[in-house]
Amino acid sequence: MRVLLPGGTGFIGNYVLRELLNRQHEVVVPTRRDVKLDGAETIRVSGKPEEYARLVENLNPDAVINLIGVLRGDYSVHYEVPKVLSGAAERTGTRLVHVSALGADEGSPVEYFRSKALGEREVLRLDDYAIVRPSLVLGPGQRLFRDVLRWRIFPDLKTPVQPVDVRDLARLLVDLAEGNGKREINVCGPEVVPLGELVKMVMKQAGKRVLHIPLPEFLIRIAGKLDSSLLMVLTENVCPQKDSVVFERPLKESIAFAAEGLR
16 A cells, blocks of 8 residues: 655654554655655655645555644644645545544634644545544653753643553554545543643653642633643543544553653
């Protein structure tokens, strides 16, 4: 099977690429950097959405796994890229696996989640797709923990999250690429934990000292009026009972894995 993997050089993309190659699939990774990926073909792009549509039409892959996303900056990629990929996939008969986010909602006060919901709307018009909404993803390279180490401080937040291991998520995405039909799946790990406590556990496992401070939520909400991305840490990230995949890998194992990237 030939798979186009936009976002294949990112945190989740590295694990999805590895899983695809382990299953002997042919993988093409568009990238804005001059990189070589063992076992995969890379194609240089500037990042304009229409480039991804042309790649689908020129390569005619069996599946596309779209991992393109940003936590800050121009959120339009969350709906512009799915829009052009969906159009190209419709013309070529390609299956589209689209990674959204748990909490995607067009009515959310957080622009990140609004833009993710708009991206889902573009994918829903296809006949052969999977939309995957993961909770916080644990593994080496998770940006949240790198940011915490940069500032050496984190609020002791009670926001419930249900983190999923990046290795489990990668296997699911490849399973879905190999399948067919319409699927919408929320993805989580086995335990719900307060976000502040999760950060504490990862930092302790990594042997890093970080100051955890009590911080009233209303202060974050005030700051969120200037930068809505700050409100993401106050958004519950727990899988509903319906349409969810909950992996059984122990949370402590995923925490240890995430800590490896911080040592």
